[in-house]
Amino acid sequence: MGKAKAPPFKASATPSLALLLNPLAWLLWILDFLLWFALFGWVKTLKQVMKGPYSVECGGTAVRRKTSALGGLSTSPVPASEGDVRTTGALLKHVAKKYGSYRAMGTRTFLGDYKPEGAKFPLKKFGETTWITFQELHDRSTRFGAALVDKSVGMKPLPPGCDVEKVTGPHTVLLFEDTSAEWMICALGALSQSLVVATSYATLGIDAVGEAINESHVPVVVANRKQVAKVCGLKARCPSLKTIVYTEVNVAPADQGAPPDAAKGVRALALEDALALGDSVLGATSAPTLDPKQVAVIMYTSGSTGKPKGVMLKHESILSSISGCMEVLGPVSSPGDNYLGYLPQAHILEFCAELTCLTLGMNIGYADPRTLTSTGAVRERPDGTINRAPSDVHPPGAIQEFKPTFMAGVPKVWDILKKGMEDKVAEMSFLKKLVFEICFVGRAYALRQHRDSPLLKLLVFKKFSAMLGGNLKGTISGGGAIASEVQTFVRTAFSAPAVQGYALTETCCSATIQPMDDNNLDGVAGPPLTSVEIRLESCDINDRDGKPYLSTDKSHYGAPCCGRGEVQMKGPPLTAGYFKQPDKTAEVFTADGWFRSGDVGVWRPDGMLVIVDRLKNLIKLKGGEYIAIESMEKEYSTSPYVSGANGGLLCYGDSDMDRPVAFVVADEKKLQQYADEHGIAYASFEALCADEAMNAEVLRSLVAAGKAGKLGSNEILAGVLLLPGTGAKETIPPAFEDPWTPENGMLTASNKLQRKPIIKEYGAKGRMEALKAKGIK
Numbered sequence: 021m022g023k024a025k026a027p028p029f030k031a032s033a034t035p036s037l038a039l040l041l042n043p044l045a046w047l048l049w050i051l052d053f054l055l056w057f058a059l060f061g062w063v064k065t066l067k068q069v070m071k072g073p074y075s076v077e078c079g080g081t082a083v084r085r086k087t088s089a090l091g092g093l094s095t096s097p098v099p100a101s102e103g104d105v106r107t108t109g110a111l112l113k114h115v116a117k118k119y120g121s122y123r124a125m126g127t128r129t130f131l132g133d134y135k136p137e138g139a140k141f142p143l144k145k146f147g148e149t150t151w152i153t154f155q156e157l158h159d160r161s162t163r164f165g166a167a168l169v170d171k172s173v174g175m176k177p178l179p180p181g182c183d184v185e186k187v188t189g190p191h192t193v194l195l196f197e198d199t200s201a202e203w204m205i206c207a208l209g210a211l212s213q214s215l216v217v218a219t220s221y222a223t224l225g226i227d228a229v230g231e232a233i234n235e236s237h238v239p240v241v242v243a244n245r246k247q248v249a250k251v252c253g254l255k256a257r258c259p260s261l262k263t264i265v266y267t268e269v270n271v272a273p274a275d276q277g278a279p280p281d282a283a284k285g286v287r288a289l290a291l292e293d294a295l296a297l298g299d300s301v302l303g304a305t306s307a308p309t310l311d312p313k314q315v316a317v318i319m320y321t322s323g324s325t326g327k328p329k330g331v332m333l334k335h336e337s338i339l340s341s342i343s344g345c346m347e348v349l350g351p352v353s354s355p356g357d358n359y360l361g362y363l364p365q366a367h368i369l370e371f372c373a374e375l376t377c378l379t380l381g382m383n384i385g386y387a388d389p390r391t392l393t394s395t396g397a398v399r400e401r402p403d404g405t406i407n408r409a410p411s412d413v414h415p416p417g418a419i420q421e422f423k424p425t426f427m428a429g430v431p432k433v434w435d436i437l438k439k440g441m442e443d444k445v446a447e448m449s450f451l452k453k454l455v456f457e458i459c460f461v462g463r464a465y466a467l468r469q470h471r472d473s474p475l476l477k478l479l480v481f482k483k484f485s486a487m488l489g490g491n492l493k494g495t496i497s498g499g500g501a502i503a504s505e506v507q508t509f510v511r512t513a514f515s516a517p518a519v520q521g522y523a524l525t526e527t528c529c530s531a532t533i534q535p536m537d538d539n540n541l542d543g544v545a546g547p548p549l550t551s552v553e554i555r556l557e558s559c560d561i562n563d564r565d566g567k568p569y570l571s572t573d574k575s576h577y578g579a580p581c582c583g584r585g586e587v588q589m590k591g592p593p594l595t596a597g598y599f600k601q602p603d604k605t606a607e608v609f610t611a612d613g614w615f616r617s618g619d620v621g622v623w624r625p626d627g628m629l630v631i632v633d634r635l636k637n638l639i640k641l642k643g644g645e646y647i648a649i650e651s652m653e654k655e656y657s658t659s660p661y662v663s664g665a666n667g668g669l670l671c672y673g674d675s676d677m678d679r680p681v682a683f684v685v686a687d688e689k690k691l692q693q694y695a696d697e698h699g700i701a702y703a704s705f706e707a708l709c710a711d712e713a714m715n716a717e718v719l720r721s722l723v724a725a726g727k728a729g730k731l732g733s734n735e736i737l738a739g740v741l742l743l744p745g746t747g748a749k750e751t752i753p754p755a756f757e758d759p760w761t762p763e764n765g766m767l768t769a770s771n772k773l774q775r776k777p778i779i780k781e782y783g784a785k786g787r788m789e790a791l792k793a794k795g796i797k
Contacts, residue, residue: 028660028690029446029453031438033464033508045458052462052475061472068470068537074547075554075627082555082571082583083590084627089550093591094343095336097379106312107335108375109212111342115378116158122355123383124157125201126150128421132272134398134406144270144390144397145406149421151383157205163298164209164291168193168240170301173263173289175239177214177308184216184315184332185600190239190260192216192318195366196229196251197244200386202267202291203365204374206242209298211316211335214308218318218330219366221769223762226250228328232320233258235330235600240264242291245271245280252283263287265294270388312336318599319368321525330599331525338375340592341528344549345376348533352493352517353426355381360424362387367770369498369521372529373428385422389433393417410487423489430499431506432771434518435657435664438509439687441484442660456480464512467539477515485515492516494536498523499770501631503654503729504541511539520545522631526608526615527552530593532629543630545621552591554629555614556621559586561638562646564732569620569632576630582623586635588614639673639680642796645734647673647680653773655729656682656737659721661694663687666745667760669722670773671737677795679738683782684718685745685760691718706757709742718742739794741787753781 039045056062075084085093098105098114105114129147136143152160168175178184178191193210195217197203210217218236220229222244233241233254239262243251248266255261266288268276282288289297316335320328359377361384363370374384391397399407399416410420445456459476466473485492495510497520511518519534522545531554534546548554558570565577569584576584594615597605608616620632633648640646652671656662662669666685673680688705694717695701695708702708709715719740726736747758752765760766765777782788 028693029442030658030660031442031445031457031460031509031513033461033505033512035461039457039461042454042458044454045462048458048476048479049462049465052466052473055475056466056471056473059474061474065469065471068539073625073627074535078553083553084548084555084623085553086548086550087627088347089548089553093340093552094347094550095340095592097339097343097346097376106339107211107310108208108316108338109214109310111339111375111379112158112161112208112212115381116154118154119355119381120153120155122154122381123151124154124378125152125204126383126385126422127201128387128418130270130272131400132274136398136408143416145400146391146397146416146421147400148402149385152201154378154381157208157378160205160295161209162212163295163302164206165211165213165215165298166209166302167294167298168210168215169213170297172297173240173294175213175215178216178314180214180309180311180314182314184318188237190237190262192218192236192238193240193242194218194220194229194232194236194238195242196220196222196247197242197267198222198269198388199361199363199365199370200267200269201384202269203242204384206265206291207317207365212310214310214314216315216318218320219371220320221364221366221762222247223364223769224320224328226254228320230254230258232328232330233261236318242267244269245276248280248282248288252281252286252288255283255286261286263289265289265291267291310335312339315596317371319366319371319525329601329604332596332599333528334596337528337593337595338372340551341372341530341549342376342379344530344551344593345372345533346379347550348536349376349426349494350380352536353377353380353382357382357425357493358422358491359384359426359428360387360392360418360422361385362389362392362418363428363430364769367499368523368525368529369428369430373496377426382426385418385424387418387422391417392419394420419487419489423491425491425493427488427492427495429495429497430771431497431502431654431657432664432668434495434497434502434506434510438506438513439660439664441487441509441513443689460512464508467508467511468541470539481513481515484513488514488516494519496521496533498529500772501543501545501650501654503658504543505655505658505725505728508541511541522546522619522629524617526595527589527617528593528595530591531587531589531617534628538628540628544624545629545631547628551593552589555588556583556585556623557588557610557614557616559620559635561620561635563632564646564648564734566645576622576632580625582625582627584622584632585620587617587619587621587629587631589617590614640675641673641680641734642675642678643734645732647671647732647735649673649680652680652726652731652735655726655731656722658729659718659725660690661687661718661721663745663759665759667743667766668773670775670778672779672791673795674792677792678797679795680735681739681741681791681795682722682737683778683791684722684740684742686718686742688744688746691742705746706744709744715740715742739791741782741791756782756787 133142532546745759
């Protein structure tokens with residue numbers, strides 16, 4: 021019997037015994053330290069170590085503010101000396117004046133699909149990138165806004181002081197489109213005319229769009245040409261619908277041209293025609309009065325807990341949120357830097373990130389998640405030939421095209437990038453892989469000591485950073501907690517700060533952001549932004565040790581802290597409530613006006629917040645112990661056998677069980693590689709997922725990941741159910757072999773798990789009871 025082969029390669033910041041005994045490793049680590057010291061890197065480290073607390077209690081209460089906000093919460097990203105900028109319309113005018121000729125937005129020309137010989141699925145084909153300046157952004161936005169209030173379209177500005185929940189007039193435009201320059205142009209244009217912008221994820225079903233139209237009495241919908249027929253089909257039950265402004269975003273040239281058919285009573289108007297209309301009436305349109313306290317956006321959530329709720333955000337909410345984010349990004353950015361925009365703009369993270377970057381004079385390069393790299397796209401050169409190589413001067417992937425200085429992403433994006441890079445390392449020769457491991461361990465250790473690693477970066481990580489364009493100044497993760505292992509990899513391998521933030525739609529993306537120069541990796545979400553104040557409220561639920569979360573706690577699992585409890589927030593970014601749902605609004609606000617986040621947090625002694633889990637996801641097992649489901653999923657998802665691209669993993673436990681279990685969407689390549697190397701026979705990937713030996717190996721890997729992530733003993737999995745994830749993405753309801761996607765309802769539009777639908781679906785397929793049995797002694 022041959023020697024057992026190792027499981028899939030996984031980068032680790034913890035050195036193996038073999039590495040510690042390797043003289044080459046010590047030689048490189050010592051030379052790297054000496055070079056850092058000779059370059060006076062210790063000066064920067066000393067300043068970092070000597071910093072005081074990031075936030076402090078203020079007003080003699082348990083309320084905390086960032087130290088720079090003790091004099092008052094910030095409300096505008098523009099100093100009063102530069103003008104009265106308190107609405108998004110005023111902000112648009114300000115940035116156009118300040119950065120007029122700078123590039124503002126870049127869009128790759130979409131040329132249709134391209135299917136390489138032997139490929140299973142077609143790739144997207146792109147041509148040259150076209151850019152608009154800040155002045156052109158202002159001009160196009162104001163022209164679009166003018167078109168909306170032209171008598172032929174018929175929208176009316178919302179009067180100052182008007183309650184948007186009580187009016188039925190044509191005041192709201194609905195954006196139902198993918199992330200693009202056109203989306204933001206239309207949003208800013210509507211806001212400049214004191215209209216309300218309602219947002220709907222482009223992946224939501226058409227029924228949800230119809231509900232939003234009726235709820236907000238929407239007369240105008242901005243949608244893609246490909247969606248016009250579906251939106252027109254709503255006319256019979258959406259009488260307010262009068263006009264569809266359609267874009268050509270990612271529509272092949274051959275499919276453009278004549279206007280699409282529209283239903284009787286609905287006008288289909290091309291965006292370019294709307295801009296021409298606005299240009300013709302702009303001079304005759306009087307500028308509306310913009311009120312900072314007026315509702316600007318009704319952002320419909322992705323609905324992870326049921327029917328999407330419309331979160332009302334005022335102009336002052338948006339402006340104050342930008343001001344808080346700018347204090348973090350401003351010191352490390354410059355006008356002309358590039359932000360890669362690919363997350364849904366109907367998600368508060370992307371919406372506020374883009375507005376913050378524009379306010380700082382940065383440009384935005386637009387893409388979609390499937391074409392960020394050359395694996396999902398090809399590039400047509402000027403001579404008509406096709407390029408698939410990312411290193412070419414005409415790269416196919418958006419990352420190489422735009423060479424971003426800043427990127428935002430949800431944890432799943434970073435996990436997919438990490439596993440993709442690990443696959444590349446796994447294919448290296450023994451010597452190259454050894455050098456990578458030496459440099460990875462050394463650099464990760466250096467970063468934990470708040471110092472750089474100039475030699476190690478030059479040897480290995482300069483090449484890795486080039487894979488993300490080579491210009492990164494920072495990445496930010498939001499939409500959920502990121503595993504320490506994943507954050508470590510991104511920060512180490514891509515040679516750029518990798519920080520995480522914490523916020524909600526209801527707080528307009530304002531809560532905390534980890535400082536760019538902070539190298540903590542133990543779940544730190546950062547101090548409060550300058551626009552909000554935060555308190556932790558004791559809650560009647562216990563941690564995994566059976567102790568209640570109290571605001572007076574001084575210890576969290578043995579580590580010192582300055583209080584634990586439910587995170588509650590107050591400040592100008594907070595929502596005005598849920599649109600036409602007063603009962604839901606009352607549920608999330610305390611009697612003294614604090615917003616209940618539903619998240620459990622811990623204050624570190626340095627004044628930074630750590631999110632432990634969500635109250636609703638703290639599950640009590642049979643023995644009375646609580647387990648933190650989201651924290652568990654964060655750690656278990658780092659296993660190389662988990663396919664984040666096809667849905668990830670869902671942990672489950674209830675009061676009938678002694679231990680938790682998990683549904684795992686498996687990584688086809690990694691499972692087949694392990695099976696082939698260990699002599700496991702299988703007729704198909706579906707059969708391999710059912711194999712007992714394969715299930716045992718995946719469970720072993722998950723348990724190792726959980727222990728490495730310092731999960732409690734009662735949070736260690738007792739069993740798994742492997743799902744292939746190789747089927748269709750849009751089948752409703754999904755078949756057993758299908759991935760989890762927003763299209764089939766297993767994920768939200770922002771790629772969060774839809775717990776109830778997943779559990780219901782697999783319970784209906786007869787899989788739940790067998791899986792639960794593995795967690796019962």
